[in-house]
Amino acid sequence: MTRTRKPRASAERPLELRLLADMLRIRRMEEKCAELYGAGRIRGFLHLYIGEEACATGAMHALAADDNVVATYREHGHALLRGVGMDAIMAEMFGKAAGCSRGRGGSMHLFDVARRFYGGNAIVGGGLPLAVGLALAERLQGVRRVTLCVFGEGAMAEGAFHESINLAALWQLPVLFCCENNLYAMGTALARSASQTDLCAKAASYRVATFRADGMDVRAVFETVSRAVRQVREGGGPAFVELQTYRFRAHSMFDPDLYRDKAEVERWKQRGPIHSLSAQLKAEGRLDEEAFLALDAEAEAEVAAAVAFAEQAPWEPVADLLKDVHTPAGAAAGGTP
Secondary structure (H helix, E strand, O other): OOOOOOOOOOOOOOHHHHHHHHHHHHHHHHHHHHHHHHOOOOOOOOOOOOOOHHHHHHHHHOOOOOOEEEOOOOOHHHHHHOOOOHHHHHHHHHOOOOOOOOOOOHHHOOOEHHHOEOOOOOOOOOHHHHHHHHHHHHHHHOOOOOEEEEEEHHHHHOHHHHHHHHHHHHOOOOEEEEEEEOOOOOOOOHHHHOOOOOHHHHHHOOOOEEEEEEOOOHHHHHHHHHHHHHHHHOOOOOEEEEEEOOOOOOOOOOOOOOOOOHHHHHHHHOOOHHHHHHHHHHHOOOOOHHHHHHHHHHHHHHHHHHHHHHHHOOOOOHHHOOOOOOOOOOOOHHHOO
């Protein structure tokens, strides 16, 4: 089955228009995923990124093509902008064999080694030690490559965060720890779960450089992450970036979202990253409504093609269900069955 190719925003477009186009791609894909979930076409867990698009967009644009990315279970946008095809992502959502994880991972386990995208990790903080391991491997091989590790502020309460940033600092590894602080982790406000709410202060205690940006402003994210990446790549050791953002939807599709005031959500929506950037570009005379609608139409068309691909893609054959579960006989060291 031939995969559709995504109509990537032209590299000839100014950076701001590419950022806007990519935020629209994430938003429209996730809105369709929510619709398909409600219809029973996508099952399992689904954690939407709606409202946080500026974080993934700005950060992914700040990386080189061969840098490593380790993400969380809210990773659809990161995977998409690292070059994982929307068709492969949507097929994975459907549980189809054409998915980027062959339909075995679903929403939380997007993976593409060719794009150096190492998850999608369902365990809170689970990607942090993986990122340190990747960076150590790069150091031992003499490769100048940055490993970006994305996580939420809830993960900073996990021992894995402290162990990982401590080792990265001790060994001066090329890791950029990127915290997407959406204030509520799974459903508890940061101030109710942490005595120290200054996340940069926590990271700085490990003697790493820290940066902070408005996670609702894609240009601010891009500029801040670019500075941090440059410092890490030039041998400055690990760094930490806090992106202050907000998710408009509940933690997951199962979450009734009873822990925050609806008026607060509406206030944050007024700062939505897509609306904010498009309004700024219009005020600067660099975008009009017709051009915005054309970008939106491109995103909608890409989503429609990806859904059609996923619907037509085959299921994994029953005969393959135990594939990669057990080591085949005779494949052990020395060929001994």
